[in-house]
Amino acid sequence: MPTRVEALGGRRRPMFAGRRVECAALDRLVGALRAGESRVLVVRGEPGAGKTALLEQVAERATGCRVVRVSGVQSEVELVFAGLHQLCAPLLGRAGRLPVPQREALRTAFGLSSGPAPDRFLIGLGVLGLLSDAAEERPLLCLVDDQQWLDRASKQVLAFVARRLGAESVGLVFGVRRPGDELAGLPELVVGGLPDADARALLAAVLPAPLDSRVRDQIVAETRGNPLALLEVPRGLTPVELAGGFGLPDLVLPSGGVEGSLRRRIADLPEDTRRLLVVAAADPTGDPALVWRAAARLGIAADAAGPAAEADLAEFGVRVRFRHPLVRSVAYRSASHSQRRDVHRALAAATDAAADPDRRAWHRAKAAAGPDEDVAGELERSADRARARGGAAAAAAFLGRAATLTVDPVRRAGRALAAAEAETQAGAFGVALDRLTLAESGPLDELQQARAELLRAQLAFVANRGRDAPPLLLTAARRLEPIDAGRSAATYLEALSAAMFSGRLAEPGGDSAAVAGAAGMASRPVQAPTVRDRLLAGLAGLFTDGYVASLPALRRALAAFGAGVPADEQLPCLWLANAVALQVWDDELWDTLSGRYVDLARQSGALRELPLALSMRAHFLLFAGELPAAASMVDEVAAAAEATGCRLAPYGAMSLAALRGCAAEAQVLIETAAADSQARGEGIGLSSAELATALLGNGLGRYPEAMAAAGQAAAHTHDLGTANWATVELVEAAERAGRRDVAVDAHRGLAGVTGATGTEWALGVAARAGALLAGADAERLHQESITRLGRTRMRTELARAHLLYGEWLRRERRRTDAREQLRTAHDMLEAMGMAAFAERAGRELAATGGTAPKRTAPRANGLTAQETQIARLARDGLSNPEIGSRLYLSSRTVQYHLHKVFTKLGISSRRQLGHVLP
Known part of the structure; x- marks a missing residue:
């Protein structure tokens, strides 16, 4: 049973015992790093279980690796990216190698430069690139202790990085009590109590005299093998109690367990030492100069550190370090409220206002005994800085605290509202609702009331994807109208967007027509209309005045999206x-x-x-x-x-599988998307699933099934992007299913739309559909559709036009002409990968006496889905950093996968990818 003894403050004490299974897991992680792989591990366990000791152990055993660390501190949980900065600080000299957007995002997040607030995921890509670059020299091991006390922004970014690691030789080990949602699903190592034998050995190592076996067994049982408890609990027992005897049945372990033991040990220290521990516990930086400056303001003598080290609780050297995070927590909570306020006041005075204004503001807030407008104002300024760095969670914390320190009800309500908005941006929707309720309980001016209504609507949209959001957004837009016309127009457009997503599932009064009607009656901004204003006007007209009347406004809106628009x-x-x-x-x-x-x-x-x-x-x-x-x-x-x-519905994946004729794959996607869309209130997702079903059915010749699905989607005419194309599929499916009446009605509606727009694409599709229903005029319409569609970029539409013309020619017994059209259709469809439609063309071609080239099944290349994705992008000319940015991977992982691709495909360069991939 391995035991390690480490010195602290001149004393030697056992820090590590047993843990064979845990050590083996950590050794495997280090071995993987040395082999060029990346690993993530969440080390979880109750306080005192030995998580920190295990992280120390893996750092010692990671010879040949570079180790960087961060330890969460409870008092720093609201300082934006504080934890992330601590972890990345030793590596920032490499930031110049990152792509410019990622480099600037990191610099802004860490307060090294100013600029627009960066996207959290762009920061994540920057951190991923930074770690990957550092690991090119030697494997990199990142240790994150007490992850639960990191600021929220750092937690989110590190969780993002953990899920995108691949072949960078980067290890990310989290020590945490109870993993939050951000770490869900990552590999875990649960650290429980020590086995009995190891627990007894640890007790024997820490006690100077032999221990009565019955006392030992009782301590092991009641501490459940918790290492810190095993070390602390015997300190509260007298030598007589440790020796056993007749009093053993009445022996009761000290109340409060480990925390109780630590609290008593701290209480036994001299007063100045206790106060010094509170100062050190309240400062998350571990900077001894700062701690001593604050201590001097409190009149604490320089020799106060000695007893803390002798008691094996903390050391005050190059850095201030507590023996265990629980010691810090107990030391801080052992002080009274007034003592803590005094400590924070001293730390605020000792903190450089220019170099670290936000930490100073936080200390001042903790020192405030009651409302303090000066401190609240400083917190508000800190919130502005946090927001500029992309720290919405930190901004919300500063503003929330500022609100509690504000006496004036008007300012308090305004700050609570701003905090609610920041919480929403940070994704803390439950907290945002609480802040919003507080704001609404105070006096709000007209603009603030409108902002509150807008926020409540946005929260509803986040929670429900549209059922409740459009009416709420509409109310907010109306309230904003006389106050802020620009913001009102943006809110009307947001309401219309939400209504379009909810589609057929919208609540009464929240459908596209209702929202568009309200937007159309709203007053317009006095200044020159923006692209948003033109788009809103065009869409409002589409839903209220009809397609033909709105076409000019819609085209003007699209023309406004020129190159000169920011x-x-x-x-x-x-x-x-x-x-x-x-x-x-x-x-x-x-x-x-x-x-x-x-x-x-x-x-x-x-x-x-x-x-x-x-x-x-x-x-x-x-x-x-x-x-x-x-x-x-x-x-x-x-x-x-x-x-x-x-949680976007798989719109593209459904359509792709349907066009390819992959029935099983398409069916799974369609059923999943329909169920998820119904649950979220995303009606447009239902229409998209029905359109994909119609495409699949027409390709496979399942015309009744295609007709039913297309009819459902086409019935919802306000669903942009699906209704028109469902109508096209409906004409073909109904005609082939023998329901000419349904096909004629559908074509009548389609012709009204396509005739109004008059583009080659529209008229070509209308002619193709009309040819299915025409008599003597059918051939002219077939030829017209091919001619018109040949002038467009819509190759799938053109190939299907050749197919329908060939099918008509065969039925007219013009086999030679039919073979020409069907062979063209087959070749186009086969080349594009539309397998079901290609097989349909092949069957028709065989019926004319022609032969279609035998389809060559794609050669199995053994590539995984991710390798195929990377290979395609490399074939298309993208560099490794560009591929990494698109797929949220590091360049090194991209290179690793490309090496595997080359081996599997038997090639040696990117140039050869075009010859071996479709």
Whole structure:
């Protein structure tokens, strides 16, 4: 049984005993790092279980590795990125190697430069890149002790990094009492009590005299093998009690267990030493100069540190260190409220106001005995700095504390409202509601009341994806109208967006038509209209005045999205702009806007926008027949959703599987998406699932099934992006299913829309659908559809036009002409990967006496899904850093996977990828 003895304050004491299983797990982790792999481990256990000792142990055994550490401190939980900065500080000299957006995000987060608040996930990518770069020289081991006391922003970023590690030779070990949601699902090592034999050995090592076996067994049983308890509890027993005897049955361990023992030991210290421990416990930095400056203000003598070291509680050397985090906690809580306030007041006075204003403000807040407007104002300024660094959680904490220190009811309500807004940005929605309730209980002016209503609506949208949000957003927009026309217009557009997502599942008064009607009657800003204003006007007209009447306004709105419009104005509106481009059947503009949406989301680091941007781009690529490129986008959507926690329905994945004719895969995606959308109140997700079902059915020849699904989706005409295309599928499915009446009705509605817009794409699709129902005019319409669609980028639509024309020609017994069209359709569909439609063309071609080239099944290459994704992006010319940024991986992990790809494919360079991948 291994035992290690370590010196502290001139004394020797056992710090580590047993733990064979735990040590083996940690040794395996270090071995993996040395082999070039990355590992994450959550070491969990109750206070005193030995988590810190295990982290110390792995640091000692990690020879050849670089070790960086951070330890959470309870008093620092509200200082933005404090923990992350402590961990990364030794590595920041390497930040210059990071891509510019990531480097600037880190510099802003750590207060090293000013700039717009960075996206939390962009900071995460920066930290991932920093750790990966440092590990190129030698394996890097990151130890995060007392993770539960890290600030919220640091917790979130480190959890993001933990889930994206791959082949960087980076180890991330968390020591934590009870893991929070951010660590859920990561590998765990549970640290319980020591086995009996090891517990007895530890007791024997710490006690100077032999221990009565019955007393020993009782201590082991009642401490449950907790190492710190085993060391502390015997200190409260007299030599007689330790020796056993007739008094043993009445022996009772000291009340309060380990904490009680520590509290008594601290109480036995000289007064100055106790006060010094409180100062050290209240300061999270461990800076001895700061502690001694504060101690001097309290009149604490310089020799007060000696008894603390002799009692084996803390040392005051190059750094101030407590024997165990529990000692810090007990020392702080042992002091009275007034003593703690005195300590924080001294620390505030000893803290440099210029170098560390936020920590000084926090100490001043802790020192306040009651409301203090001066301190509240300082906290408010700290909140502004935290917000500028992307620390919404820290800003919320500062503002919340400022509100409690504010006497004036008007200021208190305003600060509580600002705190609620910051909590919402930080994702703490329950706390935000509490802050909002406090704000609403005080006097709010008109603008503040409108902000409160807007916030309550946004919280409802987050919780429910649209059932309740549109009416609440509408109320907020109306209230804002006479106060802030610009913000009112933005809120109307947000309400309309929420209503479009909720679709058929919207609450009464919150559907697209109701919201659009209210937006259309709202007053407009006096200044020149922005892209947002034009888009709102066009969409409001679409839902209230109809398609034909709104077309000019919709086209003006799209024309406003020019190159000269700032990115921060375009980005929030681009998903709606893409939906409008699709609605007006403008394939060139859709191509431009969908590409710009992805580019701006990536360049600005707006990773919350990225899943929707990628999904929109994937749909354009599907229409364009670029299924492999669309598949890359779909894979990126999955990676972005995993990294950001976004719960977007798998729109692109459903359509891709349907066009490929992968029935089993598509069915699973469709059923899952429909169930999730129903639960979230996302009606547009139901329509998308029905459209995918129709596409799949038409490809496989399951026409009744396709007709039923397309009919359901087409019935919801306000669902932009699905209703028109469901109608197209409905015409074909109904005609093939023998329901000509349904097909005629659907075509009548389609022709009204396509005739109004008049684009080649719209007219080509209308002609193709009309040819199915025409008599003598059918051939002209088939040829017209091919001609018009041939002028567009919509290759899937063109291939299907050739297929329908060939099928008509075969039925007209014009086999030679039919073979030409069907062979063209088959070749196009086969090349694009639309397997089900290609097989349908092949069957028709065989019926004409022709032969379709035998389909060559893709050669199994053994690549995993992630390797395939990386290989595609490398084939398309992206560098390792660019691939890493898209997939939320480090460059080193990308290189590792590419090496495996080359080996599996039998190639030696990126240039060869184009020859071996589809």
